[in-house]
Amino acid sequence: MTRPADPPIGGSDGEQKKLKLLAVTACPTGIAHTYMAAEKLSQAAESLGVDMKVETQGSIGAENVLTDNDVRDADGIIIAADKDVDRSRFAGKRVLSVGVSEGISHPERLIEQVQSAPVHGGGGGGGSAETASGGGGGGKERSLAYKALMNGVSYMIPFVVVGGLLIAISLALGGDATSKGYVIPEGTFWAHVNAIGVIGFTLMVPILSGYIAYAIGDRPALVPGMIGGWIANTGELYDSKAGAGFIGAIVTGFLAGYLVLWIKKIKVPKFAQPIMPIIVIPIVATTALGLFFIYVIGKPISWIFEHLTDWLSGMTGTSAILLGAILGLMIAFDMGGPVNKTAFLFGTGLIATGNQTVMGMCAAAIPVMPLGQGLATLIRRRLYSEQERETGMAALFMGLFGISEGAIPFAAARPAQVIPANMLGGAVAGAVAGMASVKDAVPHGGPIVAVLGAVGGVPMFFIAIAIGTVVTALTTVTLVDISERKRRGAPVVDVPGGPEPVLAGVGAGAVGSGVSGSGVSGSGASTAPQKAAAAPAPVAAAPVAAASPADDDEVLSGYLTERTVKVRLDSADKDSAIREMANLLAATGKVNDVEELVQTALRREAQGTTGLGEEIAIPHAKTDAVTSPVVGFARSAEGIEWGALDGTKAKLIFMISVPEAAAGDEHLRILALLSRKLMDTGFRERLEAAPDEAAILEVLREVQ
Numbered sequence: 001m002t003r004p005a006d007p008p009i010g011g012s013d014g015e016q017k018k019l020k021l022l023a024v025t026a027c028p029t030g031i032a033h034t035y036m037a038a039e040k041l042s043q044a045a046e047s048l049g050v051d052m053k054v055e056t057q058g059s060i061g062a063e064n065v066l067t068d069n070d071v072r073d074a075d076g077i078i079i080a081a082d083k084d085v086d087r088s089r090f091a092g093k094r095v096l097s098v099g100v101s102e103g104i105s106h107p108e109r110l111i112e113q114v115q116s117a118p119v120h121g122g123g124g125g126g127g128s129a130e131t132a133s134g135g136g137g138g139g140k141e142r143s144l145a146y147k148a149l150m151n152g153v154s155y156m157i158p159f160v161v162v163g164g165l166l167i168a169i170s171l172a173l174g175g176d177a178t179s180k181g182y183v184i185p186e187g188t189f190w191a192h193v194n195a196i197g198v199i200g201f202t203l204m205v206p207i208l209s210g211y212i213a214y215a216i217g218d219r220p221a222l223v224p225g226m227i228g229g230w231i232a233n234t235g236e237l238y239d240s241k242a243g244a245g246f247i248g249a250i251v252t253g254f255l256a257g258y259l260v261l262w263i264k265k266i267k268v269p270k271f272a273q274p275i276m277p278i279i280v281i282p283i284v285a286t287t288a289l290g291l292f293f294i295y296v297i298g299k300p301i302s303w304i305f306e307h308l309t310d311w312l313s314g315m316t317g318t319s320a321i322l323l324g325a326i327l328g329l330m331i332a333f334d335m336g337g338p339v340n341k342t343a344f345l346f347g348t349g350l351i352a353t354g355n356q357t358v359m360g361m362c363a364a365a366i367p368v369m370p371l372g373q374g375l376a377t378l379i380r381r382r383l384y385s386e387q388e389r390e391t392g393m394a395a396l397f398m399g400l401f402g403i404s405e406g407a408i409p410f411a412a413a414r415p416a417q418v419i420p421a422n423m424l425g426g427a428v429a430g431a432v433a434g435m436a437s438v439k440d441a442v443p444h445g446g447p448i449v450a451v452l453g454a455v456g457g458v459p460m461f462f463i464a465i466a467i468g469t470v471v472t473a474l475t476t477v478t479l480v481d482i483s484e485r486k487r488r489g490a491p492v493v494d495v496p497g498g499p500e501p502v503l504a505g506v507g508a509g510a511v512g513s514g515v516s517g518s519g520v521s522g523s524g525a526s527t528a529p530q531k532a533a534a535a536p537a538p539v540a541a542a543p544v545a546a547a548s549p550a551d552d553d554e555v556l557s558g559y560l561t562e563r564t565v566k567v568r569l570d571s572a573d574k575d576s577a578i579r580e581m582a583n584l585l586a587a588t589g590k591v592n593d594v595e596e597l598v599q600t601a602l603r604r605e606a607q608g609t610t611g612l613g614e615e616i617a618i619p620h621a622k623t624d625a626v627t628s629p630v631v632g633f634a635r636s637a638e639g640i641e642w643g644a645l646d647g648t649k650a651k652l653i654f655m656i657s658v659p660e661a662a663a664g665d666e667h668l669r670i671l672a673l674l675s676r677k678l679m680d681t682g683f684r685e686r687l688e689a690a691p692d693e694a695a696i697l698e699v700l701r702e703v704q
Contacts, residue, residue: 036679240338312346363445402447585630630656
């Protein structure tokens with residue numbers, strides 16, 4: 001029974017109307033699960049006599065987008081998503097928010113539950129209290145804090161990369177080593193390039209804070225979050241020689257977001273409601289947060305800075321190894337924050353007194369964090385998303401030029417794993433440099449200062465950096481791997497394909513790239529669907545006996561032919577099946593390295609199973625082991641254990657492979673079409689019953 005103020009469910013004025021529901025499906029990988037959930041919800045709605053329109057937010061963009069008229073006429077909205085979906089357009093409607101797996105596993109239950117779900121109050125960022133808990137559904141979403149943190153990191157990354165690379169390039173091509181540091185002559189072209197990079201770095205911290213706040217409190221929290229982040233990074237405002245850096249930004253982001261959420265709960269007269277989100281809330285939250293940071297949080301930061309400096313001064317006569325380890329720990333802790341700056345300025349100040357060994361310790365520790373994190377993305381690629389791997393390459397470059405901030409995206413995304421690893425590596429590098437009495441005559445760090453002749457004891461300087469980098473990388477991958485194993489041991493949201501750790505793809509407006517370095521479905525952090533060059537035109541396939549040559553090209557755009565269909569697989573396990581499928585694809589002449597194709601597909605499986613449930617598996621690989629896109633299909637009579645969370649063995653197995661240069665949307669379209677069609681029980685039954693290759697091909701022509 002609904003209250004008079006609630007939206008009507010199913011009818012009005014005594015006349016029973018057909019229930020009209022809307023749904024949005026999305027997941028960080030943005031391919032199979034998105035479309036499987038959409039198809040399952042549509043099928044369930046049809047069987048229950050419910051009108052339903054489903055919007056999919058996949059890697060090729062939003063499709064079947066819900067219009068204002070759709071929302072106005074809807075009785076309720078189901079959001080089956082493992083990433084944030086903008087809910088502001090659903091104000092005044094019943095909204096049920098669950099994980100994407102619920103849309104696949106229990107669509108009928110969701111249709112029933114949405115009819116009594118709470119009415120959405122109008123927040124849009126996916127960070128309101130009601131959306132965090134879900135509307136009574138059984139789905140599991142990542143915590144609001146995690147989503148908010150990832151959202152901030154996602155928007156921060158471009159500023160780190162652009163700013164850091166511009167600074168590094170300008171230093172490399174226009175800088176000179178001087179007693180005051182690595183300096184670019186004023187008024188030169190490279191000085192202007194450097195200034196642009198510095199602006200990017202300056203904006204990095206408030207962007208992180210602002211978009212953390214936005215993910216929690218929606219648009220009214222964006223301004224207080226950004227201004228709070230700027231204050232946190234401007235030590236002069238609270239009498240500190242160094243700002244609070246990215247750690248301060250995380251603090252102000254969460255404070256701003258939850259402060260706005262609290263203010264939103266305050267009842268105000270109806271006439272004041274329109275100006276609350278655009279005037280009252282931003283002004284009140286910004287002022288309160290800014291003053292709180294300056295007078296309450298800022299003072300302890302200033303105190304820490306002063307007393308750490310005094311403490312370090314008292315240690316100059318102690319063991320060089322111990323002092324180097326302590327300085328390395330401090331340099332690596334907050335990368336630009338007060339602890340880091342204390343150690344750096346301490347070393348800088350001693351250069352003028354003739355003591356260059358302390359700066360040598362700092363200089364060895366400075367590049368360890370970005371180099372270590374970049375190396376980690378190379379040695380254990382499966383633990384990182386495509387965007388993280390790209391950020392890792394940028395971090396390696398920044399590390400060579402002593403720009404420690406290149407590691408900040410990793411530390412902000414996984415502080416519990418990355419910061420301890422950074423500190424351990426930094427301590428080792430500092431200790432080795434101290435033991436070897438490495439000297440640095442300029443207040444800068446990284447390999448670049450040695451290349452330019454500012455370092456004494458160059459071999460040991462590089463050895464210290466190398467050891468610290470390896471320690472950081474190995475510690476990072478170990479801690480991240482342990483964390484991921486623990487997370488996979490508990491219920492997680494990204495099923496049935498398994499989660500990939502993501503910096504982006506979580507948070508307001510983020511959509512996964514859909515193409516990872518080792519597989520077709522990756523997790524990205526871009527804020528808009530990434531569209532690469534269009535896939536090359538399919539190679540004409542050989543004619544099929546049961547169909548005309550013209551018709552053959554119509555099967556999955558010509559990527560699947562009778563030569564890539566096998567009625568019965570001989571393999572009994574997943575690895576063997578992938579190898580057998582790779583050999584099947586090789587029959588087309590489009591595979592130039594079968595072993596590399598197999599290994600790439602297996603690396604994709606290590607990220608998360610491609611067993612989708614319903615006795616289906618779609619292994620896939622993006623690799624130059626193939627010369628053009630190719631798709632294979634095979635059946636297994638007994639079924640193969642593929643790790644699907646519904647416990648079913650894979651009997652219908654598709655393998656999709658595309659070359660690196662074919663990173664367009666065509667193969668994503670095929671995967672989306674397959675995912676939808678395979679949710680049709682009748683289609684699966686016809687595919688299982690087809691007696692030979694030609695009959696199988698005829699059934700597959702239904703996928704379009």
